[in-house]
Amino acid sequence: MTAVEIPGVAETPHPPDEDLVLDVRDLRMRYGSLDVLHGVDFTARRGEVLALLGPNGAGKTTTIEVLEGFRMRSAGDVRVLGVDPGRGDERWRARLGVVLQSWRDHGKWRVRDVLAHLGDFYAPYSTDRIRRPWPVDELLETVGLTAHADKRVQRLSGGQRRRLDVAVGIVGRPELLFLDEPTVGFDPAARREFHDLVHRLADLDETTILLTTHDLDEAEKLADRILILAGGRIIADGSPDELARRVAGDAEIRWTRAGERFVHSATDATAFVRDLLGQHGDEVQELEVRRASLEDAYMTLVYEEETGVRAGAAVRVWQERDR
Numbered sequence: 001m002t003a004v005e006i007p008g009v010a011e012t013p014h015p016p017d018e019d020l021v022l023d024v025r026d027l028r029m030r031y032g033s034l035d036v037l038h039g040v041d042f043t044a045r046r047g048e049v050l051a052l053l054g055p056n057g058a059g060k061t062t063t064i065e066v067l068e069g070f071r072m073r074s075a076g077d078v079r080v081l082g083v084d085p086g087r088g089d090e091r092w093r094a095r096l097g098v099v100l101q102s103w104r105d106h107g108k109w110r111v112r113d114v115l116a117h118l119g120d121f122y123a124p125y126s127t128d129r130i131r132r133p134w135p136v137d138e139l140l141e142t143v144g145l146t147a148h149a150d151k152r153v154q155r156l157s158g159g160q161r162r163r164l165d166v167a168v169g170i171v172g173r174p175e176l177l178f179l180d181e182p183t184v185g186f187d188p189a190a191r192r193e194f195h196d197l198v199h200r201l202a203d204l205d206e207t208t209i210l211l212t213t214h215d216l217d218e219a220e221k222l223a224d225r226i227l228i229l230a231g232g233r234i235i236a237d238g239s240p241d242e243l244a245r246r247v248a249g250d251a252e253i254r255w256t257r258a259g260e261r262f263v264h265s266a267t268d269a270t271a272f273v274r275d276l277l278g279q280h281g282d283e284v285q286e287l288e289v290r291r292a293s294l295e296d297a298y299m300t301l302v303y304e305e306e307t308g309v310r311a312g313a314a315v316r317v318w319q320e321r322d323r
């Protein structure tokens, strides 16, 4: 239907969608003569965790820097918490959290003092819903730095420094948090604690989180949605399961019976296994169901983008290679 303009009748403004935290349309970025982003589109809603994946040089950091308001885009319509990041003021900035690569300034300051000092900046931006800043002792506890609260920053280990980076990023209780490769340098225990923290921020505080990582296992554990950036565009956007299904719809079921090996592909693996066990019961041994992993999906989709060749079959090749 075509809209008809009636002279003198003001258009009813759309109420802002409070839950739409990121709205990126046709984002383009050019450095000199190098086109890095050719039209990036995606949205994020309140409390969602998004992982932005892509090969080195794909433009992940560029995208995040545009959204943070640190870099001016070449073209496109971008709204971050309802505001164009190129025009965001201090009040808008106070609603964002950014975890950059390591906090190296103020090496002589003590951890507690850094957080108290930075936290003070956020106090005027408290709202009825969000009390800012995060109380320092609670924050230290949350990021696992209580025992190091009185250490000077320059005396922290690499992993402790990274925890401080995270604390600096969330001290203002951000509504939107950007994490650029957050767990580089974490030991396995710190990584698990960090994952718990991300879940807690998203589930309890409804923080929207956009993270970049090259660790697909981490992306799968943390993200509600995976975005794959390649060739200057988002080439895939969905849950880890959806992406895996997209490149390999069928699951592969393997089993042995009476010493003989069997392999079968089925869209509904559960129904197939139920029938199989119903028919042969205890005779079925070494039952295995395998779907494409997020890594299979990532490799296939990026390969397709880079070569222009449909590579559905490549998943099977990788699966075979892994055996």
Ligand SMILES: Nc1ncnc2c1ncn2[C@@H]1O[C@H](COP(=O)(O)OP(=O)(O)OP(=O)(O)O)[C@@H](O)[C@H]1O
Residues within 6 Å of the ligand: 031, 034, 036, 054, 055, 056, 057, 058, 059, 060, 061, 062, 063
């Ligand atoms: N300030 C700049 N001036 C010119 N070119 C730049 C600039 N910053 C980035 N680039 C180029 O833009 C492209 C994208 O870089 P970007 O850092 O955004 O990629 P990335 O996906 O974050 O990569 P990585 O996974 O390696 O961190 C690269 O080719 C890079 O060389």
